[in-house]
Amino acid sequence: xxxxxxxxxxxxxxxxxxxxxxxxxxxxxxxxxxxxxxxxxxxxxxxxxxxxxxxxxxxxxxxxxxxxxxxxxxxxxxxxxxxxxxxxxxxxxxxxxxxxxxxxxxxxxxxxxx
Amino acid sequence: xxxxxxxxxxxxxxxxxxxxxxxxxxxxxxxxxxxxxxxxxxxxxxxxxxxxxxxxxxxxxxxxxxxxxxxxxxxxxxxxxxxxxxxxxxxxxxxxxxxxxxxxxxxxxx
Numbered sequence: 001x002x003x004x005x006x007x008x009x010x011x012x013x014x015x016x017x018x019x020x021x022x023x024x025x026x027x028x029x030x031x032x033x034x035x036x037x038x039x040x041x042x043x044x045x046x047x048x049x050x051x052x053x054x055x056x057x058x059x060x061x062x063x064x065x066x067x068x069x070x071x072x073x074x075x076x077x078x079x080x081x082x083x084x085x086x087x088x089x090x091x092x093x094x095x096x097x098x099x100x101x102x103x104x105x106x107x108x109x110x111x112x113x114x
Numbered sequence: 115x116x117x118x119x120x121x122x123x124x125x126x127x128x129x130x131x132x133x134x135x136x137x138x139x140x141x142x143x144x145x146x147x148x149x150x151x152x153x154x155x156x157x158x159x160x161x162x163x164x165x166x167x168x169x170x171x172x173x174x175x176x177x178x179x180x181x182x183x184x185x186x187x188x189x190x191x192x193x194x195x196x197x198x199x200x201x202x203x204x205x206x207x208x209x210x211x212x213x214x215x216x217x218x219x220x221x222x223x224x
Contacts, residue, residue, distance in 0.1 A: 004157075033212065035214075041216060042199075042201055042214030042215055042216050042217050043158065043214045044214070045212045045213065045214075048212075056212075088155075090157045090158075092157070098206075099146070099148070099203075099205040099206070099212045100146050100163075100205075100206075102160045102163070103150075103158075103160065103212070104160070105156075105157025105158050105159065106157055107155075107156060107157055108155075108156075108157055
């Protein structure tokens with residue numbers, strides 16, 4: 001079975017631009033979470049979606065938004081990019097909502113903002 | 115949210131048993147303890163999860179004392195490929211957040 005897939009793998013954007021990152025969960029998984037990982041730090045939780053509804057939100061500004069589609073795939077949008085948004089963006093899927101279920105992480109999208 | 119504290123780094127040699135301890139003094143009654151492993155340029159990978167006492171799977175053991183204020187991840191007979199960052203997380207099953215700390219950077223030497 002395919003694991004969590006993310007696209008694109010790498011992305012370079014300019015300050016002020018907008019970016020959309022995509023994630024396809026493992027087949028049968030209903031929950032998708034997004035994380036930001038800055039070099040040298042642990043992943044920071046951004047959002048969790050379950051059955052197309054937002055179920056959790058980390059401490060990120062409103063420039064960050066996400067959605068989940070009927071097929072359980074998800075998009076993360078970041079508007080008005082700042083240099084500090086440069087990071088590895090990770091998507092994780094799990095069978096159900098909540099963190100008692102094992103999270104399966106994708107390889108991430110490396111975003112560079114110049 | 116229960117905060118976790120882990121050693122920043124550890125060194126070990128191939129074939130040794132490695133124990134990484136995580137402190138979580140403010141753990142709540144409905145919190146679970148989960149450990150993840152991360153290699154460079156990859157997403158974290160689930161290792162083990164527990165609530166109390168001892169949990170063992172094919173790759174690790176997790177020891178949780180009765181007061182649950184700490185936990186210890188035990189990796190038996192490590193190899194060079196176990197060099198990675200190990201994260202301890204504490205979260206309620208219905209929690210709305212999942213907090214990774216800085217993790218423990220384990221270096222396995224030949």
